[in-house]
Ligand SMILES: *[C@@H]1O[C@H](CO)[C@@H](O)[C@H](O)[C@H]1NC(C)=O
């Protein structure tokens with residue numbers, strides 16, 4: 001479930017945004033109504049208020065009950081290999097209900113007042129491909145959270161445990177991950193440096209602003225990611241080289257359980273992704289791991305959401321959403337690599353600050 005609270009602010013929920021927006025006047029629309037069931041337990045009612053039946057991708061949307069943030073394969077602006085298990089059909093005028101607990105995806109241990117709002121884009125499917133996507137908005141729901149009960153929920157996140165072995169006993173994977181994480185360190189450091197000192201045009205292309213405060217926040221998160229990826233024996237997250245908690249499914253490369261600050265790679269992380277992609281904005285192991293690290297609140301708080309995947313959708317977000325969107329960091333880091341390849345080997349991170357040394 002992609003719904004998570006930002007402290008007394010709101011959250012935005014956007015789906016895999018690829019392809020183009022469906023024209024508003026000709027398409028179905030969704031109404032999303034959020035209500036509180038009990039403390040952090042929330043009910044969403046999604047109603048198809050248009051005239052046509054619709055089929056949509058529900059991964060990371062309502063009805064996707066896993067308390068994880070997944071990153072899936074997209075290529076050339078398309079989700080790859082859609083299967084029926086990722087799709088939901090909603091007849092015109094009908095509703096579906098989903099109940100979920102926001103304490104499984106957000107750190108609500110401080111309690112107090114939190115406002116939830118869900119908006120975004122859902123991919124619509126015809127045949128076996130996405131033909132566009134649909135914007136939706138929910139009501140704003142302000143709730144009071146009992147911190148103690150919220151903490152109990154977070155602790156009770158039950159791993160599916162389809163595979164019980166949590167260790168990385170596979171030496172091939174261990175070696176691949178060592179390389180991937182060291183690439184993640186380089187990418188994140190280079191991108192942090194670029195955010196602080198690099199082209200304002202490039203920064204603005206991804207983060208939609210050039211103000212210093214935003215550049216500093218982006219740099220700080222990227223520095224935190226570099227630090228975390230660089231520490232393989234200690235750190236804020238646990239990173240499994242296999243599907244330790246059983247949330248991998250078709251097309252999923254890796255996932256993060258934000259409540260546990262836990263990241264796991266799926267099999268296709270190894271078989272599908274190159275270590276480092278040659279092309280601009282292509283997915284690879286290093287940027288996939290970078291993407292996942294930004295989700296973990298203990299790396300940098302608050303953890304990011306998945307508000308848009310891929311270049312088209314990520315760069316369609318507002319500035320405040322871009323700063324909270326995992327893939328925006330991955331894409332920015334990916335593009336920075338190519339223009340600053342010579343530079344970032346010289347960069348250094350110490351005590352959270354990137355030195356300005358350049359090659
Ligand atoms: C996990 O894998 C290790 C190494 O292969 C093995 O020694 C251990 O028994 C396994 N544990 C479980 C619970 O399967």
Ligand SMILES: *[C@@H]1O[C@H](CO)[C@@H](O)[C@H](O)[C@H]1NC(C)=O
Nearest residue numbers: 170171172173174267270271
């Ligand atoms: C180790 O991981 C590699 C890469 O995913 C895989 O091809 C291989 O089958 C794995 N080995 C074992 C023993 O699971």
Ligand SMILES: *[C@@H]1O[C@H](CO)[C@@H](O)[C@H](O)[C@H]1NC(C)=O
Nearest residue numbers: 196197210211212213215216
């Ligand atoms: C932005 O930060 C840079 C470097 O820290 C500084 O030189 C510049 O004056 C700042 N600009 C504004 C408008 O605060």
Ligand SMILES: *[C@@H]1O[C@H](CO)[C@@H](O)[C@H](O)[C@H]1NC(C)=O
Nearest residue numbers: 345346347348349350355357
């Ligand atoms: C990076 O910083 C550390 C700690 O300040 C220092 O020991 C190391 O030599 C530096 N490395 C480079 C390449 O500057």
